[in-house]
Amino acid sequence: NAGVTQTPKFQVLKTGQSMTLQCAQDMNHNSMYWYRQDPGMGLRLIYYSASEGTTDKGEVPNGYNVSRLNKREFSLRLESAAPSQTSVYFCASRAERRVGDTQYFGPGTRLTVL
Amino acid sequence: GQQVMQIPQYQHVQEGEDFTTYCNSSTTLSNIQWYKQRPGGHPVFLIQLVKSGEVKKQKRLTFQFGEAKKNSSLHITATQTTDVGTYFCAGPIFGNEKLTFGTGTRLTIIP
Secondary structure, three states: OOOEEEEEEEEEEOOOOOOEEEEEEOOOOOOEEEEEEEEEOOOEEEEEEEEOOEEOOOOOOEEEEEEEEOOOOOEEEEEOOOOHHHHEEEEEEEEEEEOOEEEOOOOOOEEOOO | OOOOEEOOEEEEEEOOEEEEEEEEEEEOOEEEEEEEOOOOOOOOOEEEEEOOEEEEOOEEEEEEOOOOOEEEEEEEEOHHHHOOEEEEEEEEOOOOOEEEEEEOOEEEEEE
């Protein structure tokens, strides 16, 4: 099992450019998440998907869109990148257990917007 | 505002010293989870606490969940260089589908 995979690992964009971050998991999890991590801010939830076909906003959704393509894949799109979106982006999926859940994270995408 | 606070934000310790990070939630939690992120890496699940007053140990790491289920702590005894990283607590403040992460405590070890 590869767990959670993300592409690309690194990306540099110019202001106004668009791009899509890809995420896939092979653990048959229902829920998937996109976070951004900035220094001193911890992990902040951008969007999540509780099941195939559903998506919901998290704490910081502005400037982003998501697509839950199927149960395995959850993509994050920046339509018009801004320097404030420079961050490390993590995708995660959730293992649902009888008591409490665990999130598994991908390796991250380091995005710089110039 | 931040619903889950962690202190301290940074901690530098000599190798062999103990380390503690504290986590406080604005609301009662059904459970609390701890994650570790190595420099340049991604968060990795360490443990989950569910019961009021629960204490769990993983080798040199001791995790506690407060009686009111609003706070938690992670204590590392006799730190080693492999303990370097940022430790996050997280709880389902806005429902079980979502975790709210604390700001993290970054631990550095002085050899």
